[in-house]
Amino acid sequence: MKSKTLYMIIAVLVLFSMVMTACTPKATEAPVVEETTEAPVVEETAAETEAPAGVPDREFLWTPALRQAVAAAIDREVIVDRVFEGRNIPAYHMVPSGYPFATEPFLDKYGTRDLEMAIELVKSEGYTEDNPFTFDLFYPPEHYGTTTADVMQVIKEQLEETGVMKVNLQSMNWAEYVDAFVAGEIPFFILGWFPDFADPDNWLSPFASCIGSPDNGVFYCNEEMDSLLLAAASAPDPAEREALYQQIGELYAEEVPTLPLFWEPEFVTYRDGVEGVTIGAPFEFNYNVLSFAEDATPASGSRDTIIIGTTDEVNSLDPQDAYSTHDWEVLKNTGMALLSYTPGTSELVPGAAAELPTVSEDGLTYTYKIKEGLTFADGTPVTAQTFVDSWNRLNTLEGQVSGLIQLYVDSVEAVDDLTVAYHLKASFGFFPALSAAAPFIVANPANFAADAINQFPDKIDGIGAYRMVSHEVGQQMVLEANPNYIGEAPAIKNVIIRYFADPTTMANAIEKGEIDVAWRTLGPVEAVRLSSVEGMTTVTVEAPALRYMVFNHQYPYKPAE
Amino acid sequence: MSASLRRFIITRVLLTIPMVLILVTMIFFIMRILPGDPIRSQLGPRVSEEQANALRERLGLNRPLYVQYFDFLWDMVTLDFGTALTQGERPILDELGERMPATIELTIPAIAITAVIGIFSGAYAAKNRKKPVDYVIRLMSIVAYSIPVFFMGLIFQILFSVRLPVFPLAGRMDTLMMTTFESRTHFYVIDAILAQNWKALGSVLMHLVLPSVTLGLALSGVFVRLTRVNMIEMLQSDFITAGRARGLPERRLAYRHSLRNTFIPILTLLGLQFAILLAGAVLTETTFSWPGVGRYLVERIQLRDYTAVQATIAVFALFVAAVSLLMDILYAFIDPRIRY
Numbered sequence: 001m002k003s004k005t006l007y008m009i010i011a012v013l014v015l016f017s018m019v020m021t022a023c024t025p026k027a028t029e030a031p032v033v034e035e036t037t038e039a040p041v042v043e044e045t046a047a048e049t050e051a052p053a054g055v056p057d058r059e060f061l062w063t064p065a066l067r068q069a070v071a072a073a074i075d076r077e078v079i080v081d082r083v084f085e086g087r088n089i090p091a092y093h094m095v096p097s098g099y100p101f102a103t104e105p106f107l108d109k110y111g112t113r114d115l116e117m118a119i120e121l122v123k124s125e126g127y128t129e130d131n132p133f134t135f136d137l138f139y140p141p142e143h144y145g146t147t148t149a150d151v152m153q154v155i156k157e158q159l160e161e162t163g164v165m166k167v168n169l170q171s172m173n174w175a176e177y178v179d180a181f182v183a184g185e186i187p188f189f190i191l192g193w194f195p196d197f198a199d200p201d202n203w204l205s206p207f208a209s210c211i212g213s214p215d216n217g218v219f220y221c222n223e224e225m226d227s228l229l230l231a232a233a234s235a236p237d238p239a240e241r242e243a244l245y246q247q248i249g250e251l252y253a254e255e256v257p258t259l260p261l262f263w264e265p266e267f268v269t270y271r272d273g274v275e276g277v278t279i280g281a282p283f284e285f286n287y288n289v290l291s292f293a294e295d296a297t298p299a300s301g302s303r304d305t306i307i308i309g310t311t312d313e314v315n316s317l318d319p320q321d322a323y324s325t326h327d328w329e330v331l332k333n334t335g336m337a338l339l340s341y342t343p344g345t346s347e348l349v350p351g352a353a354a355e356l357p358t359v360s361e362d363g364l365t366y367t368y369k370i371k372e373g374l375t376f377a378d379g380t381p382v383t384a385q386t387f388v389d390s391w392n393r394l395n396t397l398e399g400q401v402s403g404l405i406q407l408y409v410d411s412v413e414a415v416d417d418l419t420v421a422y423h424l425k426a427s428f429g430f431f432p433a434l435s436a437a438a439p440f441i442v443a444n445p446a447n448f449a450a451d452a453i454n455q456f457p458d459k460i461d462g463i464g465a466y467r468m469v470s471h472e473v474g475q476q477m478v479l480e481a482n483p484n485y486i487g488e489a490p491a492i493k494n495v496i497i498r499y500f501a502d503p504t505t506m507a508n509a510i511e512k513g514e515i516d517v518a519w520r521t522l523g524p525v526e527a528v529r530l531s532s533v534e535g536m537t538t539v540t541v542e543a544p545a546l547r548y549m550v551f552n553h554q555y556p557y558k559p560a561e
Numbered sequence: 562m563s564a565s566l567r568r569f570i571i572t573r574v575l576l577t578i579p580m581v582l583i584l585v586t587m588i589f590f591i592m593r594i595l596p597g598d599p600i601r602s603q604l605g606p607r608v609s610e611e612q613a614n615a616l617r618e619r620l621g622l623n624r625p626l627y628v629q630y631f632d633f634l635w636d637m638v639t640l641d642f643g644t645a646l647t648q649g650e651r652p653i654l655d656e657l658g659e660r661m662p663a664t665i666e667l668t669i670p671a672i673a674i675t676a677v678i679g680i681f682s683g684a685y686a687a688k689n690r691k692k693p694v695d696y697v698i699r700l701m702s703i704v705a706y707s708i709p710v711f712f713m714g715l716i717f718q719i720l721f722s723v724r725l726p727v728f729p730l731a732g733r734m735d736t737l738m739m740t741t742f743e744s745r746t747h748f749y750v751i752d753a754i755l756a757q758n759w760k761a762l763g764s765v766l767m768h769l770v771l772p773s774v775t776l777g778l779a780l781s782g783v784f785v786r787l788t789r790v791n792m793i794e795m796l797q798s799d800f801i802t803a804g805r806a807r808g809l810p811e812r813r814l815a816y817r818h819s820l821r822n823t824f825i826p827i828l829t830l831l832g833l834q835f836a837i838l839l840a841g842a843v844l845t846e847t848t849f850s851w852p853g854v855g856r857y858l859v860e861r862i863q864l865r866d867y868t869a870v871q872a873t874i875a876v877f878a879l880f881v882a883a884v885s886l887l888m889d890i891l892y893a894f895i896d897p898r899i900r901y
Contacts, residue, residue: 173597173863174597174863175596175597175598175863175864175865176596176597178597179596179597179598182610215609299736300736300737301737302737305737307736307737313648314648314649315648315649316649398612398615400612402612403609403611403612455648455649455650456649456651469740470740472659472739472744472852473659473852474852474856475732475733475739475850475852476732476736476739476740478740494740496736496737496740498732498736499850500731500850501846501847501848501850501851501856502847502848502850504715504848505718505730505731505848505849505850508718508719508722508723508730508731509730509731511723512722512723512726512730514729514730514731514736515736
């Protein structure tokens, strides 16, 4: 018995020390991310490049000609037809077509596809049919839905049709994938993007600016592009911005920092009798404009309560921390940013502000008049100081979303009780659009302490049309009309958000009449099925989610020995 | 309780300590060997390295591994599981306190259904061995455990909820009712009874039907076969033959004398299945949007939420140890020959 115990202890100790040695360096050291000007450190991985005799040596894997070749060889319409049965929309620019100054530079430069151009470009780098340009293409098999693998397969086929390119498909689970692309370890991969605010800058700077691009694994830095992006972002005159974005579009298609693929639609299904489901380009779903028609049969059995289903999860409900689509939706229904959008459109209208802001002559200060008589749902008055306090929370608590705002805002000042001034780091013309984002929703000190992030508050007594009265994580959230709301009282007094674990169950629930609205993420399979079910309407939401291919511009070129 | 039984229980409880320790140690290191980290998988690509580092520091993930390990062990000893690393960084005890009751509330009726269906049809098949009914039951049992549980759940949902609106589709309680329902223990059945809210109790029980029948049916196949085989063996044993010779009725021989003696293997499997079910009900929980601990564990493994996974596994280990201890004690009551 004694010796048995001893063996056991020894075994545990050996196991312990083995595991300890195996994982110590990885877990104790933060991953090294290189400065944008230096090449990321990359370990040797599978087949990457082969050096044909005629290929000159170079520092990085991707040259402008090779990126252009990929852009020319990909046929988005075929991808959309084959994988999505035509439901997705080909993307010929990073900026969605519903946005101001949107163009289609990739269509202008490459057409829908130019196979000959692609072959010529690859050959210009010294590759031939016998010595094709070979590289790895990575994708996460689940994160963007099960269609991703099919998309990758079509892309591989299209690139290999040139005869001078060879693609190795590699899949990686999401957590690993994010680590890998942020550390610059993978050469070519797919990502998705939702807008933070409705301005072209949010569709360009994160990928093509020297500061923003490493976060998305692009590692692209080009002085001309940077100065154009800054000029376009800070130009106050719309005509000037339009000209600059036109120029940026052309440069983008020439340089191909990233390659836009397609817009993936979201679907929403609502039962007959539900009115007012309008979700526009800024991806806003305003519950306060929903109503039941005379002949409606609400799922709750009461005309005062609507039930909205989702498969999303709550990550954070702190306005100065939250950074995901569903969280912003809840925040915008329980709160109000300085500006809002007319439901279903990207037209900016005053929210908590009484009117659109005034801009100082140098474009560096935006001044907002706060609505008079604005109070939180619990009756606490809201003044200009409340906005300053919320900015201080954002700035000091360093929540997930803080970087997005700190990038542009320098300081905030209460000019008087009802006037708040935002001093910017440069004259960013899109600041009004940014000020419609969730971080500009004031936090009620009763729910959110000044010195700590509170991701799961019990209640939210904000300034929005609704207030959150309860939240059972993973089950449901209850919103109730805010009695102190400064705008028109919502037609439906209570909103219950019901959380589902999978889209099929959610689709069955709306078919059965347990919910009134089935929203994110219904997915194409269920959406198509529900569109043929009687008693409900399925619509494609005019809110773009972009899927795009990323070239890692500093992925080293490693000719085979 | 005899002195020897007491000694047995104490030894078993003490043995639980190294068992849990080894398990959580393995989980601690395996989670960290897995590629990916909770910061990046949580914050996604939009967050700068500075912010990621700040969060890493706040969560204590930048400390040396051995410091993290011993801190974790100490927290375990003091039964302080700390806070989750993702999804709101809530205290783990709160999170498990909400999820665990949901799973247990689903598991108990499921196990009961499994036992009733499995044992009775198994015994019936054994008694009617090689008759048509035996073949039918055996066939059904194979079907029951070959159908993937989520598929069976989906079929039940479509049949008995969407097409024939008898049972609710998913969730633990009527949506509107839940808005006013106050949950103290998070066992909704108990909460409803405590509040004497009979309407809520009805709703909770109705919501339990489809998921627990799905889970119970899926598991019953194994029990049918186990009971049948053991009972056939028992029916051929000497004491049954002796009983038959004395003219005891066949029904009494089968259900009273044989069945009772087949309970030991059945109970063992039942105990094991109960433990497996705690984590293994993931698919049922997903299909029925049941906010249980199985789904929680899968989500947190994907997010690399080290502390949440560690704590959940530790609680599982304790639970499994408790159930197997309980089973061992029960043996003594069922079989007088077993003494500790």
